[in-house]
Amino acid sequence: MPAEQSPALPIARTCPYAPRDEHVRLRETDPVSKVTLPTGAEVWVVTRHEDIRALLADTRFSSDRRRPGFPMLDNGSGAPTDVLPPLLLTMDPPEHGPARRAVLGEFTVKRMNKLKPRIQEIVDEHIDRMLAGPRPVDLVRALSLPVPSLVISELLGVPYDDHAFFQSRSASLVSRTVSQEEKQKALFDLAGYLDELLRAKEEVPTDDLLGRQILRQREVNGAVDRKDLMGLAFLLLIAGHETTANMISLTMLQLVRDPGAREALRQDPGTTLPAVEELLRYFTIAEQALARVAVEDVELGGRLIKAGDGVLALAHTANRDPRVFPDPDTFDVGRGARNHLAFGYGHHQCLGQNLARLELQIVIDTLLRKIPDIRPAVPVDELSFKDDAIIYGIYEFPVTW
Amino acid sequence: MKVRVEEDRCCGAGQCVLLAPQVFDQRDDDGIVVLLDGTPPEAEHEAVREAVSVCPAAAIHVDGDG
Ligand code: HEM
Ligand code: SF4
Numbered sequence: 001m002p003a004e005q006s007p008a009l010p011i012a013r014t015c016p017y018a019p020r021d022e023h024v025r026l027r028e029t030d031p032v033s034k035v036t037l038p039t040g041a042e043v044w045v046v047t048r049h050e051d052i053r054a055l056l057a058d059t060r061f062s063s064d065r066r067r068p069g070f071p072m073l074d075n076g077s078g079a080p081t082d083v084l085p086p087l088l089l090t091m092d093p094p095e096h097g098p099a100r101r102a103v104l105g106e107f108t109v110k111r112m113n114k115l116k117p118r119i120q121e122i123v124d125e126h127i128d129r130m131l132a133g134p135r136p137v138d139l140v141r142a143l144s145l146p147v148p149s150l151v152i153s154e155l156l157g158v159p160y161d162d163h164a165f166f167q168s169r170s171a172s173l174v175s176r177t178v179s180q181e182e183k184q185k186a187l188f189d190l191a192g193y194l195d196e197l198l199r200a201k202e203e204v205p206t207d208d209l210l211g212r213q214i215l216r217q218r219e220v221n222g223a224v225d226r227k228d229l230m231g232l233a234f235l236l237l238i239a240g241h242e243t244t245a246n247m248i249s250l251t252m253l254q255l256v257r258d259p260g261a262r263e264a265l266r267q268d269p270g271t272t273l274p275a276v277e278e279l280l281r282y283f284t285i286a287e288q289a290l291a292r293v294a295v296e297d298v299e300l301g302g303r304l305i306k307a308g309d310g311v312l313a314l315a316h317t318a319n320r321d322p323r324v325f326p327d328p329d330t331f332d333v334g335r336g337a338r339n340h341l342a343f344g345y346g347h348h349q350c351l352g353q354n355l356a357r358l359e360l361q362i363v364i365d366t367l368l369r370k371i372p373d374i375r376p377a378v379p380v381d382e383l384s385f386k387d388d389a390i391i392y393g394i395y396e397f398p399v400t401w
Numbered sequence: 402m403k404v405r406v407e408e409d410r411c412c413g414a415g416q417c418v419l420l421a422p423q424v425f426d427q428r429d430d431d432g433i434v435v436l437l438d439g440t441p442p443e444a445e446h447e448a449v450r451e452a453v454s455v456c457p458a459a460a461i462h463v464d465g466d467g
Contacts, residue, residue: 057459097412104413104432109422111429338416338455347412349457354415 006042009035011073011288011312012388016253018329019317023047027317032301043071043310044303049321049341051301052290052313057346058300061292061311062092070293071310073390087235089348092295096347102216103232103351106155106209112354115155119359122150123366131370136377136400140249143363144397145171148244151359152237157208158197165193174242176395194233198226240352243286246386246393247356248363250283251276253383253394254331255364256376261333266368274336276360281340282331284316285392290344315341374401402446403464406436410460417461421448425461434460 014020026033027047036042046052055061064070064086088099105111123143130142149170153163172178172186198210202224205211210229217224255262265272290313294305305311319340320328343350350356367374376383377398384395404424413432417425424445426435441449453461 057457100412101431101433105428105430106432107413107415108427108429108432109415109418110427338420338451343414345457347458349412349414351414354419357419 006034006036009045010038013392016385019320023314023317032303041071043312044305045312045314047314047317049318049324052315052318052341053345055300055311055313056344059093060296060298062295063090063292063348064092065090067293069308069310071291071312073288087231089235107351109354112358118154119151119362122147123362127366127370136398139252139397139399144245144248148241148359152240155209156233157206157210170237170241194230198229242391244356244359246285246391247360249394249397251279251360251364253380254279258331264333265364266372269365272361272364275333276357277338278333278335280342281319281337284319284342287314287316288390290315371401374399402441404436404439404449405462406434407460408433410458412458414457416455417452420452421445424449
């Protein structure tokens, strides 16, 4: 019934540095609000920090993409993920908890710190290669994309000789210029590769994430579920590659815009971690990943959300909620607020967050040390931003020094 | 200050360990929170309170200010 249609709400970003005016207006006037998305779907959008925390911590909202009513935002720009088995990201309790605990041990703060020297080596290698090569260079291809994909190879236990293969196929998955057929081919190549890799590790278990998962599954279930481990490997690649890559590019952009912050970081690397929190808050790149569907009627922020209704957490707007962050639209490199929603909240909160923090910290410190005068090779307002993508970022970022 | 953690709720995001490593740790096998010091010294109180407020699972509690 068209007369009852809720007001239209665009989602795509219009400015790299601020949420859309329409979203901010909703936060101040109608914080839990029913709207019509550009796809035609009617969903609830939630824009205040407090309400988003309540939403994401409430198990009456499901992450299962197969449920009717789940808000689908994909416009074909993301990786082709629909061929994969149910993943942690899309599971609900009670299945979600045990599945998450099975891998949590791989992401503890201690375990991440052990990866530090290898991440440093990977970052050093790529920055040295930039320094030795021609200028200008596209930062996205030279640094932002390869570093997180190599870190994931390292984490999973992909042998060094296969890193180039792994990296090129994972780059195809997230490329804008690669055709759908080529993406399918890359996915197929990676699946075949991972199947072989897992087979080899089942024979001779290695001391890495996949090797330890194999031992764990044998101990707990008496057998190895290769499809499950393949799903895990893909999930880590999909969730950890483009996200971190986009944050690396946006971090560089912000440090170019804010020379004061950049100088402060260069002089005192001790201030990098709080700066990373602020960068995460300021850009909130994975906002569109924060979708749910209600499985029963739930009251949220004074509104009644009916079973089957889709809900979108507009975390970028909530991360500028003045009720929680004083002077929220100012990028304050020393703010160090950790209660932002860039990694989500509740039981699905980003599994790889401490890896992402570590990668960003190492990239910032190393880049500012090795190429202190790095700068954009084009005016920054001419950069092409991923306005409509599920994960916000920059397509290409030519830099020079 | 008395600190309590609810292991059943913890989702192992490790935010508490980053904030107050003298007070919180994570189990090696499943990443779940381990309370190292249930009555932390004054110097840790602020970090512990921040951990309470950022814990994504609301699994950390403090009683009293002593
Ligand atoms: C700056 C980079 C990153 C950002 C902004 C980010 C953001 C997020 C967000 C918002 C969620 C929650 C989704 C939801 O609630 O539905 C999430 C979940 C997840 N992330 Fe990240 N992420 C990043 C890096 C990583 C990395 C490096 C990895 C692993 C290598 C990773 C692995 C995961 C996994 C496995 C989940 C699902 C957890 C679950 O459902 O229990 N992420 N991430
Ligand atoms: S912050 Fe909360 S959820 Fe994360 S490890 Fe500590 S207690 Fe567990």
